[in-house]
Amino acid sequence: MSSEEVPTHVEKNEINASFVRHTPSRHPSADSGNVSNRLTDLPRDLEPIRHHWEQRGRKYGLSPSASWVDETMLQREGLVLARYINDDDTVLDAGCANGYTTLQLARMRQIRITGIDYAPSMIEHANVNLSRAGHIKGAAFFKVNNFLKLDFADNTFDKVYTKRTLINLGSPIYQKAAILEAHRVLKPGGLFMVSEVTVQSSEKLNRLRQKLGLEAMSPLWHNCYLDEPEILRFIEPYFEVKRIKHFSSTYYVLTWAIYPFFVRNGQRNYRGFLHRVSALLPQIGDYGLQKLYVLKKRSR
Numbered sequence: 001m002s003s004e005e006v007p008t009h010v011e012k013n014e015i016n017a018s019f020v021r022h023t024p025s026r027h028p029s030a031d032s033g034n035v036s037n038r039l040t041d042l043p044r045d046l047e048p049i050r051h052h053w054e055q056r057g058r059k060y061g062l063s064p065s066a067s068w069v070d071e072t073m074l075q076r077e078g079l080v081l082a083r084y085i086n087d088d089d090t091v092l093d094a095g096c097a098n099g100y101t102t103l104q105l106a107r108m109r110q111i112r113i114t115g116i117d118y119a120p121s122m123i124e125h126a127n128v129n130l131s132r133a134g135h136i137k138g139a140a141f142f143k144v145n146n147f148l149k150l151d152f153a154d155n156t157f158d159k160v161y162t163k164r165t166l167i168n169l170g171s172p173i174y175q176k177a178a179i180l181e182a183h184r185v186l187k188p189g190g191l192f193m194v195s196e197v198t199v200q201s202s203e204k205l206n207r208l209r210q211k212l213g214l215e216a217m218s219p220l221w222h223n224c225y226l227d228e229p230e231i232l233r234f235i236e237p238y239f240e241v242k243r244i245k246h247f248s249s250t251y252y253v254l255t256w257a258i259y260p261f262f263v264r265n266g267q268r269n270y271r272g273f274l275h276r277v278s279a280l281l282p283q284i285g286d287y288g289l290q291k292l293y294v295l296k297k298r299s300r
């Protein structure tokens, strides 16, 4: 599919905006030394969410908390992703915030990795984090870009990943449009790695919490959790599901069910002993809010 088309599964009139037409760059390395900060247009109904992230990027600056306060889980996600990324891969981090995971992976693997985010403040700080990152094995680039209209040619990347960016796209329509963009820029046989929260995983954790007399947790105003069966049905013609990794199950049971059951209104320390140990333990069961879906682009 060309980058100029609206995905066929999504009715054109359902997308409440016009996208800016643009010529995709040939390759991530084509942007090296000349990182584009050009903003691409966004559907108007997503502007409040972008505003939220732009503000958050300014507030937290270089800190990992710009994307998420749970640094322990951020780090674990990066380690799990690294298992599917090899030296010499070209990689896209779709919705990279200020580059925490992008740079974590760039330190671990000899890759060419590009992080994109639609919040300029995030990219500004990602570039500062890059300048202070120390030894990077390959090369890392950051640019302002919209996941719904990626500024890259078809079949560019070996690996694309998204961590909690799809849930920030407001509706299943935009989530599906982004999935098709990831598909477009991936090489045939390339992997799309999706670490996201689903309606079903949230309900499952909440059922456990409620059994323990704890309140259900609700999504933040800017989050739209993925509907797992609907998304799996949607991706079927495009991707083969290689693996679903329950990499956060024990972690959530211990930190979001057992701990609050014993310590009501306890102070949460995401970098503290409980969180760090819970992330290191074998992850048993299917209670994690997040899972990693490893999807392989079908060769047509």
Ligand SMILES: C[S@@+](CC[C@H](N)C(=O)[O-])C[C@H]1O[C@@H](n2cnc3c(N)ncnc32)[C@H](O)[C@@H]1O
Pocket: 053, 054, 067, 068, 074, 094, 095, 096, 097, 098, 100, 101, 116, 117, 118, 119, 122, 145, 146, 147, 148, 162, 163, 164, 165, 168, 169
């Ligand atoms: C929850 S944060 C996760 C950041 C990062 N993936 C991580 O795991 O640390 C979501 C990020 O996605 C970005 N984002 C949301 N919608 C986007 C879009 N349409 N295009 C590009 N970035 C987007 C936000 O600006 C924010 O930085």
